[in-house]
Amino acid sequence: MSGMTGIVKTVAEWIKGFILFYGVYIVLQGHLTPGGGFAGGVIIACSFIMMELAFGKQRAEKELSEHGSHLLDEFGAIAILLLGLWGYFLPQMPFFSNVLLEYWPGSPFHIISAGSIPLINLAIGIKVGTGLYTIFVSLAEYKPELQEKEE
Amino acid sequence: MMVEIAIFFLLIFMIIGMLFVLEIENLLSAVVMMGAIGFGLSVIFLLLGAPDLAIVQIAVEVISVVILIRATIHRDIKERADESLSNISSIPLLVCIFFFFLMIYPALRLLPTFGEPVFLNFYSSSVYYLRDGFHLTGAPNIVSAIILDFRAYDTLGEAIVLFTSVIGALSILRYRNRKKEHNAS
Numbered sequence: 001m002s003g004m005t006g007i008v009k010t011v012a013e014w015i016k017g018f019i020l021f022y023g024v025y026i027v028l029q030g031h032l033t034p035g036g037g038f039a040g041g042v043i044i045a046c047s048f049i050m051m052e053l054a055f056g057k058q059r060a061e062k063e064l065s066e067h068g069s070h071l072l073d074e075f076g077a078i079a080i081l082l083l084g085l086w087g088y089f090l091p092q093m094p095f096f097s098n099v100l101l102e103y104w105p106g107s108p109f110h111i112i113s114a115g116s117i118p119l120i121n122l123a124i125g126i127k128v129g130t131g132l133y134t135i136f137v138s139l140a141e142y143k144p145e146l147q148e149k150e151e
Numbered sequence: 152m153m154v155e156i157a158i159f160f161l162l163i164f165m166i167i168g169m170l171f172v173l174e175i176e177n178l179l180s181a182v183v184m185m186g187a188i189g190f191g192l193s194v195i196f197l198l199l200g201a202p203d204l205a206i207v208q209i210a211v212e213v214i215s216v217v218i219l220i221r222a223t224i225h226r227d228i229k230e231r232a233d234e235s236l237s238n239i240s241s242i243p244l245l246v247c248i249f250f251f252f253l254m255i256y257p258a259l260r261l262l263p264t265f266g267e268p269v270f271l272n273f274y275s276s277s278v279y280y281l282r283d284g285f286h287l288t289g290a291p292n293i294v295s296a297i298i299l300d301f302r303a304y305d306t307l308g309e310a311i312v313l314f315t316s317v318i319g320a321l322s323i324l325r326y327r328n329r330k331k332e333h334n335a336s
């Protein structure tokens with residue numbers, strides 16, 4: 001199974017960057033415009049899934065390897081937890097408190113604002129994108145035993 | 152008024168689509184129809200002024216449809232199994248529905264009346280978020296401010312759910328693959 005026809009491959013080659021950067025835009029602007037870490041992460045995962053569907057496994061392995069997606073997934077999960085614990089270990093602050101707000105005060109139309117909200121958005125975007133891609137790869141490539149028995 | 156009419160037609164479209172999903176024979180067509188229903192729901196969110204929810208809904212519907220199509224084509228299931236609801240006895244179903252509504256009745260009584268604006272109560276949490284959200288968090292997008300600052304613990308729970316599902320999918324599917332290779336060798 002080495003992908004689809006030439007038309008699909010050409011179109012996928014053209015629009016993969018646009019989809020990826022639209023996802024990155026939604027993640028980075030999550031505290032200013034509609035969107036956020038979850039929606040942007042799903043769009044990032046969509047770009048990798050499109051490459052895998054159009055070109056097959058070998059080409060998608062070049063874009064984002066399976067091991068790399070596991071590592072990014074775990075990195076995102078740990079980053080969310082550390083950003084929450086950062087406020088927890090400061091004196092008189094609750095869990096997930098916005099510790100960076102005094103350094104980066106909130107101002108509309110500026111990306112570096114709103115304290116630690118953009119950082120949590122970025123961590124959630126990395127985590128959701130690579131996590132959904134990993135689920136897709138595991139569903140698409142690891143053949144379960146049931147199918148072998150039916151054949 | 153135009154928005155209500157558009158939502159009315161979209162709801163009719165979604166109900167017809169759901170009937171198609173329930174009755175159609177081909178599994179692949181049912182999956183595609185589910186995607187159409189999700190698209191209608193995202194348009195309803197957009198008309199009601201919730202672009203955050205519309206983006207999430209359309210992205211998740213598209214990606215879930217792609218994943219489900221990939222999974223169903225891979226398993227090569229053409230027809231769905233011959234199951235019908237008539238085998239299920241109706242008395243346990245009615246008892247379950249009765250106890251469900253008995254349990255959720257106290258929660259339903261606390262909801263405001265349909266159509267009544269919730270912002271009239273000055274001390275409710277939604278008014279507090281809208282009034283002080285920008286000064287307390289600094290995020291102009293109030294949805295981000297709520298889910299990442301006021302209710303960040305819920306977001307951590309969502310991330311843990313996704314992480315657990317990734318671990319589950321990898322461990323279950325990989326285990327079978329490795330066992331098969333071990334038996335073959």
